[in-house]
Amino acid sequence: MNVLKPLSGSTLALLACMAAGALCGLVAEPAGALAYLFGQLYLAVVNMAAMPLLVVATFFGLRQVCELPRPAWRVGTIGALALGLMVLCGVAGTLAGALAMPGAHLPEHAYATFGERLLQSAGDAQEVGVTLFDGADAAVSQTSAYGWREAVPDNFYRVLAQGHPLGILAGTLLFGLAFAALSREQTSMLGNVFEGVYRTLEIIIERANLLIPVLAFGTAAWVSAHTPPAMLAAMGSFLVCFLACAAVLGGAATALTARRAGLPLVQIVASLKAPLLVGLTSGSATASIPHTIEAMSARLGFSRGIVELIVPFGAVFVRAGSALYFSLATVFVANLYDRPLGAGDFAVIAFASVGAAFLSSGKSGVATVGYMGVVLSLLQLPAEAASVLFVTIDLICEGPRNVVSLLAVCAVIALVSAGLPSERVMPEPLRAQPQVRAPLRFALSRGQLALVAGCAMTVASLIVLMGIGVGAK
Structure with missing residues (x-):
C-alpha cells in the first residue's frame, strides 16, 4: 500500500505504468491479461461502494442546499446549467x-481494415445480422421508453437490486427532499448513521483507488494486445478530433472554474489533480466522487452542501463527454458511408447526441457505445456495424469522456455557488495558516510626553511622602 500510494497520485508514474503495460501487451500478453483482471476487480469494488456513497451524499447535499436562501431556484439553476453544458458539448x-x-x-486500406473487423466480429458471434435501415423508429422508441422507465421506477427496491443508477437517484432525490424537510432534532440519529456510512465508503474508495496503477497497466496491455495498429490508424481521424475537442472543452471548463473561484488556473489544476487522474485512468465516472467533493469544497472553498449535491448528480446525469463523443462518432460514420449532411442533419445530431447521452446515464464502458445507435438510427445509418468499430477503441476514449464530464460538473458548481458570500468558505491552505496579531504601537507627541512625565513624578512624590509618614509613626 505504501508503494502504491505515491504511484496513484503521480502523473508521471501513471504514464510510465501505461507505457509499460502497452509494451507488456505486445511481448507478454498473459501478464497483461492478469493485470487487466485485477483492474476489473478494482472497478467492481469501486462501483460497489460508489452507489451507496452517491445516495448518502445526495441526502446531505439536499439537506444543506435546502437551508440556503432560495433552494428551489438553486436546484432549478443546477439542472438548467447541467443541461446547457451538455447541449454545448453536443453542438461543439x-x-x-x-x-x-x-x-x-x-x-x-482503412476500408479493408474496417471490413476485416466486421467479418471477424460476425464470426465471433457465429452470425451476421446487421440492421441497416429497418426498425430505426422502433429502436429509438424502445430505447427511450426503457430510459424513462428506468428514470421513473415504479419499484425502488427493484432498481436498487438491479443497480440502475437513474432509478436509484430518482428515489434518493424524493427521499432526500422529505429528509431535508424534517428538523435536525427529528433526524439527528439517522444523520449520525448516514455520516458514519458516508465516511466509511469514502475510505473504501480511497483505499481501492490505490490500485489505479495496476488498472492503468492492465488497460494499456489489453489495448495493445487486442487492438491492431491498422485499426488505430484507420480510426485515427476520429481519435485525433475527439481528443482535441476533449482537451479544448476541458480547458475551457477549467478556466471558467478558475475565474468564478477567483483563483489562479494552476491552483485549480493542482487541486483537481487527484479526481482528474482517477477519472482518466479508472474508466469509472463514480470512482472520482469522493476526490471531487474534497477538492471542490476543502481545497477550492465552494459550499460543501452544493458540492455534495451536484457531484453525485453530475456523475450520473451530466454526460457532457458522452454528448461530445456521440456527435463526433455520428459525423464520422456519416462520412464513412458518404452520407451527405445538411444543416438540419447537423441540428439533429447535436440534440440527439444530448438525448442519447442522457439515456446512457449510469452506464460506462462498452455499454455507453450502444446508445450511439439512437443518433445513428435517426439518420438511417448502420448502428450495429458502427458499434463494432467503436467498441474496439472504447478503452482509449472512455477516460477523456469521464474527464470532460467531471470538469463540466466542476463548472456547474462554480457557476452556481461562486461569488455568494453565504456559500463560500475559506480554502484549506488559508485556514491552515495561524493568525498573527499585528503589534500595538504607541505614538506620543512632546506635550503628551511631558504630561505623562509630570504625572509619573507626582505619583512618585506621593509614594515617597506616604513612606516618610508611615516611618515617622
Missing part, C-alpha cells in the same frame, strides 16, 4: 465534425 462536437470531417476520404 457537431461543429468540430463538420469542420474536420473525420472519416471522409479515407485510404483504401
